[in-house]
Each structure stands twice: as structure tokens, then as C-alpha cells.
Amino acid sequence: MTTETYTADILANLNLVKQRIQSAVKMAGRSTEDVQLLLATKTVSAEKVKVVIDAGETLIGENKVQELKEKDYLLGTLPIQRHFIGHLQTNKIKDVLKYAHCIQSVDRPDLVEKLDSRLQYENRFLDIFVQVNTSFEESKFGVHPDEAIRLIEKIRSYGTMRIKGLMTIGLFDADPEKVKPSFRLLREIRDAALRDGLLSKDGAALSMGMSGDLETAIAEGATIVRVGTSIFGKRQYPDAYYWNEKGN
Numbered sequence: 444m445t446t447e448t449y450t451a452d453i454l455a456n457l458n459l460v461k462q463r464i465q466s467a468v469k470m471a472g473r474s475t476e477d478v479q480l481l482l483a484t485k486t487v488s489a490e491k492v493k494v495v496i497d498a499g500e501t502l503i504g505e506n507k508v509q510e511l512k513e514k515d516y517l518l519g520t521l522p523i524q525r526h527f528i529g530h531l532q533t534n535k536i537k538d539v540l541k542y543a544h545c546i547q548s549v550d551r552p553d554l555v556e557k558l559d560s561r562l563q564y565e566n567r568f569l570d571i572f573v574q575v576n577t578s579f580e581e582s583k584f585g586v587h588p589d590e591a592i593r594l595i596e597k598i599r600s601y602g603t604m605r606i607k608g609l610m611t612i613g614l615f616d617a618d619p620e621k622v623k624p625s626f627r628l629l630r631e632i633r634d635a636a637l638r639d640g641l642l643s644k645d646g647a648a649l650s651m652g653m654s655g656d657l658e659t660a661i662a663e664g665a666t667i668v669r670v671g672t673s674i675f676g677k678r679q680y681p682d683a684y685y686w687n688e689k690g691n
């Protein structure tokens with residue numbers, strides 16, 4: 444594909460996704476500023492990612508530290524936010540902190556402990572999201588919903604990580620009625636944490652919804668939707684490759 448063809452395709456797709464977001468926001472009686480688009484760019488070349496950035500997008504999500512690093516030559520100096528949304532192994536912490544502005548996949552006590560040590564060593568803070576496994580599928584990462592509050596308390600006890608919100612990957616199903624409970628559960632955990640003063644108003648984001656289910660997520664209160672396929676096209680590897688241990 445020539446540069447011109449893929450640029451036109453990506454921009455057309457981006458417009459369609461924005462229209463979908465807008466309709467969903469309207470249906471939910473919410474306002475457009477309440478929902479941010481994060482471009483999920485795993486396997487997408489830095490050149491293609493730059494197309495959406497040139498079109499004004501500012502929020503990018505990567506699943507692999509290696510890809511964050513490889514695309515840094517082109518994206519590292521741009522005025523964008525690069526979030527890490529993949530499974531994070533503790534031996535990659537040092538590297539991910541070099542390239543990511545935020546880690547959305549904080550999901551277990553040992554990761555929290557090691558992140559804290561490294562942040563203390565670097566004498567800095569980090570924005571994070573707590574990833575919750577709301578679909579109860581073993582193939583997905585994320586803290587068990589029953590353990591989420593305890594993990595939030597643990598993170599707060601350190602003080603090096605600022606919780607910006609919660610993140611989840613919903614159940615994969617074409618039927619919105621089956622997907623909805625995942626998103627609703629994330630919202631309920633967020634609301635409970637807000638009520639108990641464990642999260643603040645600016646730490647109450649809900650990162651949920653992807654190409655197939657962003658409408659359902661927005662109806663349930665998503666403030667960030669993470670979209671890849673609908674903008675950049677189908678990927679070569681199945682998502683399981685990114686969502687379990689061997690993928691990293």
C-alpha cells in the first residue's frame with residue numbers, strides 16, 4: 444500500500460470511529476468532552492501512528508515495551524500521551540518507565556511493590572490505572588473484582604503512583620447484553636471507591652470499550668475508549684497473543 448492510500452484509509456476510519464463515539468455519547472445523554480479516544484497501536488508502524496497524530500489525536504496505547512521503544516524515534520518528541528495498556532512483567536519496569544506517561548495495566552501487588560521501588564529510586568511519580576478482570580476469564584489479566592479495593596488501598600499507601608482511574612477489557616461477545624455486566628462492574632467498583640474516598644474526582648476515569656463494544660462501554664460510563672482495529676485494520680496476531688504471558 445502506498446503512503447497516500449493508507450493515510451486516506453486511516454483518516455476515513457478515524458472519522459467513522461469518532462462518529463460512532465459521538466452517537467453513543469448522545470444516546471447516553473453524556474457530553475462529547477467526557478469521552479476520550481485512545482488509539483491502540485500494537486503492531487501498527489510509527490509512520491501510520493503519526494497519521495492520526497497529525498490529524499490531532501493525542502492519546503496512544505501500546506501493549507509491548509519493545510514497540511514503545513521501537514516507535515520512540517518518531518513519536519518520542521511529539522506532544523502526545525503514550526499509555527502502556529499491555530501485560531507488564533516486572534523485569535520490564537525500568538524500560539517502560541522510560542517511554543510511557545501512564546501505565547493502565549497495574550493489576551497485582553508484586554507489580555505495585557516493584558513499581559514503587561523503581562519510582563522511589565528515580566525520585567518521581569507515575570500516573571496509573573488499575574486493571575480489573577471484570578469478565579472473570581482466566582485468559583485475561585487484571586485484578587479480581589473482589590480484590591480491586593484492596594489493591595487500590597495498597598497503591599495509595601505508597602504515594603509514588605497516582606491513580607487516574609480503572610481499566611478493563613470486557614467479555615468478548617457480539618451480544619451487548621452479555622458484555623454490559625463487565626463494564627457495569629468496573630463502574631460500580633469505581634463508584635464504591637469514590638464513595639469511600641479511595642479515589643478522587645480526577646482519579647475516576649473508566650478506560651473501557653474497544654472496536655467491537657465501544658457503544659456499550661460509553662452507555663455504561665466509559666471516559667476513555669481504546670480503539671485499534673476499527674482505525675488501523677485487522678492485526679496479524681490474535682489478541683490472545685497480547686493478553687497472556689508468552690506475548691511479552
Ligand SMILES: *Cc1c(COP(=O)(O)O)cnc(C)c1O
Pocket residue numbers: 483485506528529612653654655669670671672673682685
Ligand atoms: C488491542 C487492544 C485494544 C484495542 O482493540 P481493538 O479491538 O483492536 O479495537 C484495546 N485495549 C487493549 C488492552 C488492547 O490490547
